[in-house]
Amino acid sequence: MALNNERLQKVIAQSGITSRRKAEQLILDGRVKVNGKVVKTLGTKVNQNDEIEVDSVPIEKESHVYYLVNKPRTYISSVKDEKGRKVVTDLVPDLDKRVYPVGRLDYNTSGLIILTNDGEFAQLLMHPRHQIDKVYVAKVKGIPSKAALTLLKKGIKSKGETLRAKHVKILSANKQKNTAIVEMTLNEGKNRQVRRMFEEIDFPVLKLKRERYSFLDLTGLQTGDYRELTKEEVHKLREEALKNQSK
Structure with a gap:
């Protein structure tokens, strides 16, 4: 440890x-x-x-563990829920260590989330100044224009906060259904940020998934699956956060 x-x-x-x-x-x-x-x-x-x-x-000091989880919708990013809803820690069965999520994905958002019992590591990744890139793919109602996408990058005001996307692009559009699939990269971690940003420009999110976290992705993981991070991956994440901090 x-x-x-x-x-x-x-x-x-x-x-x-x-x-x-x-x-x-x-x-x-x-x-x-x-x-x-x-x-x-x-x-x-x-x-x-x-x-x-x-x-x-x-005492036996608890060793640190690090898991990458493909969170399904309708799971809470917590270790317990007063309403009895399913929590992400349920997805790592028979674990004899108490882990907790690094950051949050809301109830209706699926995708990549990290679980660990290393509090220092978790705080390092979550600190705003460390600017870890997180890539989301959203299905939205409507087809945003180039001007709308530019506005997302310049910054959207929401509840007294300015929310910005680092990158944003349309992956596909369905004119018949009037929907679009949009990829957005954030290096912030504000509450429900992707949904709030699209709501502010009148393109409500119908479905949302986090596809990547820094260099990590969901390759080989079905919804609800997990795997342990390698020592090299943990080291690389730590180094990236510290590098961003020094900028």
Whole structure:
């Protein structure tokens, strides 16, 4: 596990022996040692080289996992749902680690989403200044003109925010049904951004799928399938985010 100055109570909770709240109480009660010394201060930071014991028993630090999932429609991008709806973590069965999605795809949007238990990695990818490209394919009602597509790139005002597409193009159009298939690339991650942008120019989205995330795509994955990311892919994603940050 590549711990990098994580809070002690979080690391204890990630080991699976208790919840974070109970881990905090264990620390306050003097039952936790770091490198042989009792630690009673909440928020103490630890790294991968620190030896952590609870009641004199070393904890097993949770290793990081990374999954690419082809999310179906009608799944929630969460680890649980109060309304009892299906969640994306259900798509990775028999997993003994607690993972969560990197960002969100809304209930009616399908496509590529990453699941991990590496919080630092997730925050790196989601931070707005890191500008990870995400490619969506939308079926919209109506056939947008070149002027409309240009407006999407210049920026659309929606609920006090300016939403911009990095690239946008029509892949196909059906004049009889008055619909179009449009590809849009974003490097932002605002709530329901693609749908909001098309709604603002009066081309409501009928169907939406995220096809790519940076260099990752859905090759070989049917709807509902998943695969583990390779070490090389994880490294490349991390490097891309850090490179964008330095621009």
